[in-house]
Amino acid sequence: MGRGDMYCGPADVRRVVRPRRMNSSKRDFGSLLVVGGSEIYSGAPALVGMAALRTGAGIVVVAAPTSVSSTIRTYSPNLIVHPIVGDNISARGMEELSKLIDSSDALVLGPGIGRSPDTTEAIPSIIEIAAHSRKPILIDADAIRAIAEKKSILRGATATITPHAGEFKAIAGIDVPIGRKQRVEVCKKFAIENSSVVILKGHNTVISDGHRVRVNCTGNPGMAVGGTGDVLSGIIGAFLAQRADRFFSGVAGAYVHGLAGDYVFRQKGFHMVASDLIEALPDVLRRYDRKEPKVIPP
Numbered sequence: 001m002g003r004g005d006m007y008c009g010p011a012d013v014r015r016v017v018r019p020r021r022m023n024s025s026k027r028d029f030g031s032l033l034v035v036g037g038s039e040i041y042s043g044a045p046a047l048v049g050m051a052a053l054r055t056g057a058g059i060v061v062v063a064a065p066t067s068v069s070s071t072i073r074t075y076s077p078n079l080i081v082h083p084i085v086g087d088n089i090s091a092r093g094m095e096e097l098s099k100l101i102d103s104s105d106a107l108v109l110g111p112g113i114g115r116s117p118d119t120t121e122a123i124p125s126i127i128e129i130a131a132h133s134r135k136p137i138l139i140d141a142d143a144i145r146a147i148a149e150k151k152s153i154l155r156g157a158t159a160t161i162t163p164h165a166g167e168f169k170a171i172a173g174i175d176v177p178i179g180r181k182q183r184v185e186v187c188k189k190f191a192i193e194n195s196s197v198v199i200l201k202g203h204n205t206v207i208s209d210g211h212r213v214r215v216n217c218t219g220n221p222g223m224a225v226g227g228t229g230d231v232l233s234g235i236i237g238a239f240l241a242q243r244a245d246r247f248f249s250g251v252a253g254a255y256v257h258g259l260a261g262d263y264v265f266r267q268k269g270f271h272m273v274a275s276d277l278i279e280a281l282p283d284v285l286r287r288y289d290r291k292e293p294k295v296i297p298p
Helices: 010-016 043-055 066-075 091-102 117-132 142-146 151-156 165-172 180-193 228-241 246-268 274-288
Strands: 031-035 059-065 080-084 106-109 137-139 159-161 197-200 206-208 213-215
Touching: 010 246, 010 274, 031 043, 031 091, 031 228, 043 059, 043 066, 043 228, 043 274, 059 066, 059 091, 066 080, 080 091, 091 117, 106 117, 106 228, 117 137, 117 142, 117 151, 137 228, 142 165, 159 246, 165 180, 180 197, 180 206, 180 213, 197 246, 206 246, 228 246, 228 274, 246 274
Parallel strands: 031 059, 031 106, 059 080, 106 137, 137 159, 159 197
Antiparallel strands: 197 206, 206 213
């Protein structure tokens, strides 16, 4: 791999953006299930869902506790919100979640899910259901911390994890080095040991599946605001739901996420919020839009 091949770029986005036929239906572009939300956090799963829709997912279902499902529903009529019994995601809702996972193409687990003991206990079971169903799963936020003592569960799943430095320390047990070369090495090591795609977030985000590596150079300090990580999860989740390669879903997602942040920066400087990135996604992604040529019958 040459030095230039190590960085995320437009070609990586073209790998995962699917062309659209004139007779396309929503089912052609993936059904993404977002599992998250808690009594304290309702916005995070909504941001994931809206980012996924703006990226091109055909259907997004947000599975959230009944305590916040009505609130999440008010954020946008574009979201399908499925209430899960209880104040938090817990074992009580496992049967319902299993059905939802079976009917989805990919799963994002963790946005706003919180750290209640019953939720922490339920998260490994949700990952096991996804693994059994052979569904790609993106694990984010407190769901990462919930498997810190059970990270071997990743080896049986088709998993992508998106930790920031604190979450990486919680699951890997080491501080994230400052130097880029050292960050690449710890990311690769964790990815190969746990059969996962790792997206180590931060300045120059590192993406690795243990064999391949990309470093992302888009983005800016204005993105250091709550909710931008949820937008990243939604972008990647949309690509996963469309059955794109896991590694390149992460690479393209990081690149597009940073481009959206740079687009907003040009308009608003360092005064952006996470929803600004979602609104920027159409302008960032439409240059990659493609129609399949119309086939004329003989």
